[in-house]
Amino acid sequence: MSTSHDNDIRSWLDEAVAQMEPRLIEIRRDLHAHPELAFEEVRTSGVVAAELARLGIEHRTGVGRTGVVGTIRGARPGPTVAIRADMDALPITERTGLPFASKEEGKMHACGHDLHTVTLLGIGAVLHRMRDRLSGDVRLIFQPAEEAIGGAREMIAEGAMDGVDMALSLHNRPEIPVGRFGIVHGAANSASDSFDITVHGKSGHGARPYAAVDPIVAAAQLVGQLQTIVSREVRALDSCVVTVGSIHAGEARNVIPDRCELKGTVRTRQPEARDAAEEGIRRICEGISAGLRVRCDLVYRRGTPPVMNEEGMLQRTVDAIHAQIGDVADEYEPSLGGEDFALMAAMVPAFRLLVGSSQPGRSDKVHSSDYEPDERCIGYGVRALARTVADILA
Ligand SMILES: [Zn+2]
Ligand SMILES: [Zn+2]
Secondary structure (H helix, E strand, O other): OOHHHHHHHHHHHHHHHHHHHHHHHHHHHHHHHOOOOOOOOHHHHHHHHHHHHHHOOEEEEEEOOOEEEEEEEOOEEEEEEEEEEEOOOEOOOOOOOOOOOOOOOOOEOOOOHHHHHHHHHHHHHHHHHOHHHOEEEEEEEEEOOOOOOOHHHHHHHOOOOOOOOEEEEEEEEEEEEOOOEEEOOEEOOOEEEEEEEEEEOEOEEOOOHHHOEOHHHHHHHHHHHHHHHHHHHOOOOOOEEEEEEEEEEOOOOOEEOOEEEEEEEEEEOOHHHHHHHHHHHHHHHHHHHHHHOOEEEEEEEOOOOOOEEOHHHHHHHHHHHHHHOOOOEEEOOOOOOOOOHHHHHOOOOEEEEEEEEEOOOOEOOOOOOOEOOOOHHHHHHHHHHHHHHHHHOO
Protein backbone atom coordinates (compact mmCIF):
# COMPACT_ATOMS: atom_id res chain seq x y z
CA MET A 1 0.00 0.00 0.00
CA SER A 2 1.46 3.38 -1.02
CA THR A 3 1.78 6.22 1.44
CA SER A 4 -0.82 8.37 -0.31
CA HIS A 5 -3.26 5.46 -0.39
CA ASP A 6 -2.50 5.00 3.31
CA ASN A 7 -3.20 8.66 4.12
CA ASP A 8 -6.32 8.48 2.00
CA ILE A 9 -7.84 5.64 4.04
CA ARG A 10 -6.75 7.18 7.31
CA SER A 11 -8.42 10.54 6.86
CA TRP A 12 -11.54 9.02 5.27
CA LEU A 13 -11.93 6.58 8.17
CA ASP A 14 -11.28 9.25 10.83
CA GLU A 15 -13.90 11.48 9.28
CA ALA A 16 -16.46 8.69 8.86
CA VAL A 17 -16.04 7.67 12.51
CA ALA A 18 -16.20 11.27 13.77
CA GLN A 19 -19.49 11.68 11.90
CA MET A 20 -21.12 8.53 13.26
CA GLU A 21 -19.78 8.78 16.82
CA PRO A 22 -22.70 10.80 18.28
CA ARG A 23 -25.17 8.24 16.92
CA LEU A 24 -23.14 5.29 18.28
CA ILE A 25 -23.04 6.96 21.70
CA GLU A 26 -26.80 7.57 21.55
CA ILE A 27 -27.43 3.87 20.79
CA ARG A 28 -24.96 2.86 23.52
CA ARG A 29 -26.81 4.95 26.10
CA ASP A 30 -30.11 3.40 25.04
CA LEU A 31 -28.65 -0.11 25.39
CA HIS A 32 -27.08 0.90 28.69
CA ALA A 33 -30.43 2.02 30.08
CA HIS A 34 -32.03 -1.30 29.02
CA PRO A 35 -29.57 -4.08 29.91
CA GLU A 36 -30.56 -7.71 29.33
CA LEU A 37 -29.01 -10.84 30.85
CA ALA A 38 -27.64 -13.88 29.03
CA PHE A 39 -29.96 -15.27 26.31
CA GLU A 40 -32.56 -12.60 27.15
CA GLU A 41 -31.09 -10.03 24.70
CA VAL A 42 -34.36 -9.66 22.77
CA ARG A 43 -34.59 -5.87 22.86
CA THR A 44 -30.84 -5.50 22.32
CA SER A 45 -30.76 -7.75 19.25
CA GLY A 46 -33.82 -5.86 17.98
CA VAL A 47 -31.87 -2.59 18.22
CA VAL A 48 -28.91 -4.22 16.44
CA ALA A 49 -31.08 -5.67 13.65
CA ALA A 50 -32.88 -2.34 13.14
CA GLU A 51 -29.57 -0.50 12.84
CA LEU A 52 -28.15 -3.08 10.39
CA ALA A 53 -31.36 -2.75 8.33
CA ARG A 54 -31.06 1.05 8.37
CA LEU A 55 -27.46 0.75 7.15
CA GLY A 56 -28.48 -1.72 4.43
CA ILE A 57 -26.40 -4.59 5.84
CA GLU A 58 -27.88 -8.05 5.26
CA HIS A 59 -28.32 -10.01 8.48
CA ARG A 60 -29.82 -13.02 10.20
CA THR A 61 -31.50 -12.85 13.61
CA GLY A 62 -32.18 -15.62 16.14
CA VAL A 63 -28.76 -17.23 15.61
CA GLY A 64 -27.92 -19.00 18.90
CA ARG A 65 -31.26 -17.85 20.34
CA THR A 66 -30.76 -14.06 20.59
CA GLY A 67 -27.67 -13.59 18.40
CA VAL A 68 -27.46 -11.58 15.16
CA VAL A 69 -25.11 -12.20 12.23
CA GLY A 70 -24.48 -9.48 9.63
CA THR A 71 -22.68 -9.99 6.32
CA ILE A 72 -20.83 -7.46 4.19
CA ARG A 73 -19.77 -8.76 0.79
CA GLY A 74 -16.64 -7.23 -0.70
CA ALA A 75 -16.52 -6.35 -4.40
CA ARG A 76 -13.90 -9.04 -5.08
CA PRO A 77 -13.42 -12.57 -3.74
CA GLY A 78 -11.16 -13.14 -0.75
CA PRO A 79 -11.14 -14.43 2.79
CA THR A 80 -13.97 -13.94 5.30
CA VAL A 81 -13.06 -12.00 8.45
CA ALA A 82 -15.37 -12.31 11.45
CA ILE A 83 -15.61 -9.70 14.20
CA ARG A 84 -17.41 -10.71 17.35
CA ALA A 85 -19.01 -8.50 20.01
CA ASP A 86 -20.88 -9.71 23.09
CA MET A 87 -24.22 -8.12 24.08
CA ASP A 88 -25.22 -9.38 27.53
CA ALA A 89 -25.36 -7.52 30.85
CA LEU A 90 -24.70 -8.66 34.44
CA PRO A 91 -27.00 -9.26 37.43
CA ILE A 92 -25.78 -6.12 39.27
CA THR A 93 -27.78 -3.09 40.43
CA GLU A 94 -26.26 0.05 38.91
CA ARG A 95 -25.09 2.83 41.23
CA THR A 96 -23.47 5.31 38.84
CA GLY A 97 -26.28 7.88 39.02
CA LEU A 98 -25.78 8.59 35.29
CA PRO A 99 -28.76 10.06 33.38
CA PHE A 100 -28.77 6.93 31.19
CA ALA A 101 -28.22 4.49 34.08
CA SER A 102 -29.98 1.12 33.95
CA LYS A 103 -33.74 1.28 34.26
CA GLU A 104 -33.76 -2.42 35.15
CA GLU A 105 -33.33 -3.19 38.85
CA GLY A 106 -30.64 -5.83 39.32
CA LYS A 107 -29.29 -5.62 35.76
CA MET A 108 -26.37 -3.55 34.51
CA HIS A 109 -23.93 -3.30 31.63
CA ALA A 110 -21.09 -3.45 34.14
CA CYS A 111 -18.72 -5.26 31.76
CA GLY A 112 -19.20 -2.74 28.94
CA HIS A 113 -20.75 -5.14 26.43
CA ASP A 114 -22.99 -2.22 25.38
CA LEU A 115 -19.78 -0.52 24.19
CA HIS A 116 -18.76 -3.64 22.26
CA THR A 117 -22.17 -3.92 20.58
CA VAL A 118 -22.11 -0.36 19.22
CA THR A 119 -18.42 -0.58 18.34
CA LEU A 120 -19.29 -3.50 16.08
CA LEU A 121 -22.22 -1.54 14.61
CA GLY A 122 -19.75 1.25 13.82
CA ILE A 123 -17.24 -1.17 12.27
CA GLY A 124 -20.05 -2.61 10.16
CA ALA A 125 -21.20 0.86 9.04
CA VAL A 126 -17.69 1.86 7.95
CA LEU A 127 -16.81 -1.40 6.19
CA HIS A 128 -20.18 -1.49 4.42
CA ARG A 129 -19.39 1.91 2.93
CA MET A 130 -15.94 0.60 1.91
CA ARG A 131 -17.24 -2.64 0.39
CA ASP A 132 -16.30 -1.65 -3.18
CA ARG A 133 -12.63 -1.75 -2.23
CA LEU A 134 -12.75 -4.98 -0.18
CA SER A 135 -11.47 -8.34 -1.48
CA GLY A 136 -13.41 -10.72 0.74
CA ASP A 137 -16.33 -10.68 3.13
CA VAL A 138 -16.93 -9.39 6.64
CA ARG A 139 -19.01 -11.32 9.18
CA LEU A 140 -20.43 -9.27 12.06
CA ILE A 141 -21.19 -11.56 15.00
CA PHE A 142 -23.38 -10.06 17.74
CA GLN A 143 -23.23 -12.74 20.45
CA PRO A 144 -25.51 -13.32 23.44
CA ALA A 145 -24.52 -14.81 26.78
CA GLU A 146 -20.79 -14.27 27.16
CA GLU A 147 -20.96 -13.81 30.94
CA ALA A 148 -22.88 -17.04 31.42
CA ILE A 149 -20.50 -18.72 28.90
CA GLY A 150 -22.74 -20.38 26.33
CA GLY A 151 -23.48 -17.83 23.60
CA ALA A 152 -20.44 -18.59 21.46
CA ARG A 153 -21.09 -22.33 21.52
CA GLU A 154 -24.71 -21.88 20.39
CA MET A 155 -23.84 -19.40 17.64
CA ILE A 156 -21.11 -21.71 16.31
CA ALA A 157 -23.57 -24.62 16.34
CA GLU A 158 -25.94 -22.54 14.23
CA GLY A 159 -23.34 -21.68 11.61
CA ALA A 160 -22.08 -18.24 12.69
CA MET A 161 -18.47 -19.28 12.02
CA ASP A 162 -19.10 -21.34 8.84
CA GLY A 163 -16.75 -20.18 6.09
CA VAL A 164 -14.86 -17.79 8.38
CA ASP A 165 -11.08 -17.65 7.78
CA MET A 166 -9.99 -15.39 10.65
CA ALA A 167 -11.59 -13.73 13.64
CA LEU A 168 -11.25 -10.58 15.71
CA SER A 169 -12.85 -9.46 18.95
CA LEU A 170 -12.44 -6.69 21.51
CA HIS A 171 -12.91 -5.94 25.18
CA ASN A 172 -12.89 -2.59 26.92
CA ARG A 173 -10.23 -2.35 29.62
CA PRO A 174 -10.56 0.42 32.24
CA GLU A 175 -7.01 -0.13 33.48
CA ILE A 176 -5.79 1.22 30.11
CA PRO A 177 -6.18 4.96 29.29
CA VAL A 178 -8.74 5.77 26.61
CA GLY A 179 -6.99 6.21 23.27
CA ARG A 180 -4.57 3.38 23.95
CA PHE A 181 -4.83 -0.36 23.35
CA GLY A 182 -3.62 -3.54 25.06
CA ILE A 183 -2.18 -6.60 23.35
CA VAL A 184 -1.41 -9.98 24.91
CA HIS A 185 0.81 -12.49 23.11
CA GLY A 186 -0.38 -16.10 23.11
CA ALA A 187 -2.95 -17.19 25.69
CA ALA A 188 -4.80 -13.99 26.60
CA ASN A 189 -6.71 -15.43 29.54
CA SER A 190 -7.38 -18.78 31.17
CA ALA A 191 -9.03 -22.07 30.65
CA SER A 192 -11.67 -22.39 33.35
CA ASP A 193 -12.25 -26.02 34.41
CA SER A 194 -14.15 -27.37 37.41
CA PHE A 195 -14.12 -30.51 39.52
CA ASP A 196 -16.31 -32.24 42.10
CA ILE A 197 -14.80 -34.93 44.37
CA THR A 198 -16.84 -37.14 46.65
CA VAL A 199 -14.68 -38.95 49.23
CA HIS A 200 -16.55 -42.09 50.31
CA GLY A 201 -15.58 -43.58 53.69
CA LYS A 202 -17.45 -45.69 56.22
CA SER A 203 -19.50 -44.09 58.97
CA GLY A 204 -18.87 -44.94 62.63
CA HIS A 205 -18.51 -43.76 66.23
CA GLY A 206 -16.09 -40.88 66.72
CA ALA A 207 -14.48 -42.83 69.57
CA ARG A 208 -13.75 -45.86 67.40
CA PRO A 209 -12.16 -44.61 64.14
CA TYR A 210 -10.50 -48.03 63.62
CA ALA A 211 -13.94 -49.47 62.99
CA ALA A 212 -14.77 -46.78 60.44
CA VAL A 213 -13.10 -45.21 57.38
CA ASP A 214 -12.77 -41.46 57.96
CA PRO A 215 -13.46 -39.38 54.80
CA ILE A 216 -12.63 -36.09 56.59
CA VAL A 217 -9.00 -37.02 57.31
CA ALA A 218 -8.68 -38.23 53.72
CA ALA A 219 -10.25 -35.02 52.35
CA ALA A 220 -7.92 -32.87 54.46
CA GLN A 221 -4.89 -34.65 52.97
CA LEU A 222 -6.44 -34.42 49.52
CA VAL A 223 -6.79 -30.60 49.73
CA GLY A 224 -3.17 -30.25 50.80
CA GLN A 225 -1.86 -32.63 48.13
CA LEU A 226 -3.82 -30.89 45.37
CA GLN A 227 -1.69 -27.77 45.95
CA THR A 228 1.44 -29.74 45.06
CA ILE A 229 0.17 -29.79 41.46
CA VAL A 230 0.84 -26.04 41.29
CA SER A 231 4.02 -26.02 43.38
CA ARG A 232 5.67 -29.27 42.22
CA GLU A 233 4.21 -30.40 38.88
CA VAL A 234 3.29 -27.52 36.58
CA ARG A 235 6.23 -25.66 35.04
CA ALA A 236 6.88 -22.64 37.26
CA LEU A 237 6.84 -20.28 34.27
CA ASP A 238 3.31 -21.40 33.32
CA SER A 239 0.10 -20.29 35.06
CA CYS A 240 -1.94 -22.65 37.19
CA VAL A 241 -4.41 -22.11 40.02
CA VAL A 242 -6.15 -24.98 41.85
CA THR A 243 -8.75 -23.78 44.33
CA VAL A 244 -11.03 -25.92 46.50
CA GLY A 245 -13.83 -23.47 47.21
CA SER A 246 -16.30 -25.74 48.94
CA ILE A 247 -15.94 -28.67 51.36
CA HIS A 248 -18.77 -30.33 53.26
CA ALA A 249 -18.98 -33.31 55.61
CA GLY A 250 -20.49 -34.43 58.86
CA GLU A 251 -23.12 -33.17 61.33
CA ALA A 252 -22.00 -34.24 64.82
CA ARG A 253 -18.70 -34.00 66.72
CA ASN A 254 -18.73 -37.67 67.71
CA VAL A 255 -19.78 -39.25 64.41
CA ILE A 256 -17.47 -40.13 61.55
CA PRO A 257 -19.55 -39.36 58.44
CA ASP A 258 -19.74 -41.64 55.44
CA ARG A 259 -18.67 -39.02 52.89
CA CYS A 260 -17.05 -35.66 52.27
CA GLU A 261 -17.80 -33.49 49.23
CA LEU A 262 -15.38 -31.02 47.63
CA LYS A 263 -15.86 -28.55 44.76
CA GLY A 264 -13.10 -26.63 43.03
CA THR A 265 -11.89 -24.66 40.03
CA VAL A 266 -8.74 -24.93 37.92
CA ARG A 267 -7.34 -22.00 35.90
CA THR A 268 -4.53 -22.54 33.41
CA ARG A 269 -3.16 -20.70 30.37
CA GLN A 270 -1.06 -23.38 28.68
CA PRO A 271 -2.42 -26.70 27.31
CA GLU A 272 0.45 -28.56 29.04
CA ALA A 273 -0.48 -27.02 32.41
CA ARG A 274 -4.15 -27.81 31.80
CA ASP A 275 -3.41 -31.48 31.03
CA ALA A 276 -1.00 -31.71 33.98
CA ALA A 277 -3.57 -30.29 36.39
CA GLU A 278 -6.32 -32.69 35.34
CA GLU A 279 -3.97 -35.68 35.33
CA GLY A 280 -2.55 -34.67 38.72
CA ILE A 281 -5.98 -34.37 40.32
CA ARG A 282 -6.94 -37.83 38.99
CA ARG A 283 -3.72 -39.42 40.24
CA ILE A 284 -3.89 -37.80 43.69
CA CYS A 285 -7.51 -38.99 44.08
CA GLU A 286 -6.37 -42.53 43.24
CA GLY A 287 -3.43 -42.27 45.65
CA ILE A 288 -5.59 -41.04 48.53
CA SER A 289 -8.08 -43.83 47.79
CA ALA A 290 -5.39 -46.52 47.87
CA GLY A 291 -3.53 -45.09 50.83
CA LEU A 292 -6.45 -44.27 53.12
CA ARG A 293 -9.03 -46.94 52.18
CA VAL A 294 -11.57 -44.34 50.94
CA ARG A 295 -13.01 -44.11 47.43
CA CYS A 296 -12.64 -40.74 45.71
CA ASP A 297 -15.17 -40.23 42.92
CA LEU A 298 -13.98 -37.43 40.66
CA VAL A 299 -16.04 -35.52 38.10
CA TYR A 300 -13.76 -33.24 36.07
CA ARG A 301 -15.32 -30.81 33.59
CA ARG A 302 -13.34 -28.93 30.98
CA GLY A 303 -14.78 -25.44 30.45
CA THR A 304 -13.74 -22.95 27.80
CA PRO A 305 -10.10 -22.99 26.70
CA PRO A 306 -8.03 -19.78 26.85
CA VAL A 307 -8.35 -17.28 24.00
CA MET A 308 -5.24 -17.99 21.92
CA ASN A 309 -4.10 -14.78 20.25
CA GLU A 310 -2.48 -15.79 16.97
CA GLU A 311 0.71 -13.80 16.39
CA GLY A 312 -0.04 -13.00 12.73
CA MET A 313 -3.48 -11.57 13.54
CA LEU A 314 -2.03 -9.68 16.50
CA GLN A 315 0.66 -8.14 14.30
CA ARG A 316 -1.82 -7.16 11.57
CA THR A 317 -3.96 -5.41 14.18
CA VAL A 318 -0.98 -3.62 15.74
CA ASP A 319 0.19 -2.48 12.27
CA ALA A 320 -3.29 -1.20 11.43
CA ILE A 321 -3.54 0.70 14.73
CA HIS A 322 -0.11 2.16 14.07
CA ALA A 323 -1.12 3.29 10.58
CA GLN A 324 -4.52 4.64 11.64
CA ILE A 325 -3.97 6.09 15.12
CA GLY A 326 -0.30 5.92 16.03
CA ASP A 327 2.04 4.16 18.44
CA VAL A 328 -0.68 3.49 21.03
CA ALA A 329 -0.70 -0.30 21.49
CA ASP A 330 1.14 -1.66 24.52
CA GLU A 331 1.76 -5.16 25.78
CA TYR A 332 -0.64 -6.06 28.56
CA GLU A 333 -0.77 -8.81 31.16
CA PRO A 334 -2.99 -11.86 30.54
CA SER A 335 -6.00 -12.51 32.77
CA LEU A 336 -7.10 -15.59 34.74
CA GLY A 337 -10.75 -15.04 33.79
CA GLY A 338 -12.71 -17.03 31.19
CA GLU A 339 -14.07 -15.78 27.82
CA ASP A 340 -15.98 -17.86 25.29
CA PHE A 341 -14.58 -16.10 22.21
CA ALA A 342 -11.95 -18.78 22.87
CA LEU A 343 -14.17 -21.30 21.06
CA MET A 344 -14.11 -19.16 17.90
CA ALA A 345 -10.38 -18.51 18.32
CA ALA A 346 -9.84 -22.29 18.45
CA MET A 347 -11.31 -22.61 14.92
CA VAL A 348 -9.34 -19.96 12.99
CA PRO A 349 -6.41 -17.54 13.54
CA ALA A 350 -7.81 -14.94 15.92
CA PHE A 351 -6.97 -11.92 18.02
CA ARG A 352 -8.82 -10.16 20.85
CA LEU A 353 -7.92 -6.49 21.25
CA LEU A 354 -8.09 -4.67 24.59
CA VAL A 355 -9.47 -1.17 24.15
CA GLY A 356 -8.56 1.41 26.81
CA SER A 357 -11.65 2.88 28.47
CA SER A 358 -10.52 4.53 31.70
CA GLN A 359 -12.12 7.77 32.77
CA PRO A 360 -9.90 9.54 35.34
CA GLY A 361 -11.53 9.82 38.73
CA ARG A 362 -14.13 7.14 37.95
CA SER A 363 -14.31 3.48 38.91
CA ASP A 364 -11.74 1.48 37.00
CA LYS A 365 -13.23 -1.97 37.50
CA VAL A 366 -15.52 -3.94 35.26
CA HIS A 367 -18.20 -6.00 37.08
CA SER A 368 -18.63 -3.20 39.64
CA SER A 369 -21.87 -1.28 40.23
CA ASP A 370 -20.19 2.10 39.65
CA TYR A 371 -18.23 1.29 36.49
CA GLU A 372 -18.15 4.34 34.18
CA PRO A 373 -16.08 3.75 31.05
CA ASP A 374 -15.06 6.64 28.80
CA GLU A 375 -17.36 6.45 25.76
CA ARG A 376 -14.59 7.67 23.47
CA CYS A 377 -13.36 4.07 23.53
CA ILE A 378 -16.13 3.32 21.00
CA GLY A 379 -14.62 5.53 18.30
CA TYR A 380 -11.12 4.22 18.99
CA GLY A 381 -12.35 0.62 18.77
CA VAL A 382 -14.10 1.29 15.46
CA ARG A 383 -11.05 2.96 13.93
CA ALA A 384 -8.68 0.23 15.11
CA LEU A 385 -10.65 -2.81 13.99
CA ALA A 386 -12.26 -1.34 10.85
CA ARG A 387 -8.77 -0.38 9.68
CA THR A 388 -7.46 -3.86 10.52
CA VAL A 389 -10.16 -5.54 8.43
CA ALA A 390 -9.79 -2.98 5.62
CA ASP A 391 -6.05 -3.72 5.45
CA ILE A 392 -6.56 -7.50 5.56
CA LEU A 393 -9.11 -7.32 2.73
CA ALA A 394 -7.24 -4.63 0.73
ZN1 LIG B 1 -17.56 -9.63 32.23
ZN1 LIG C 1 -16.96 -8.73 29.35
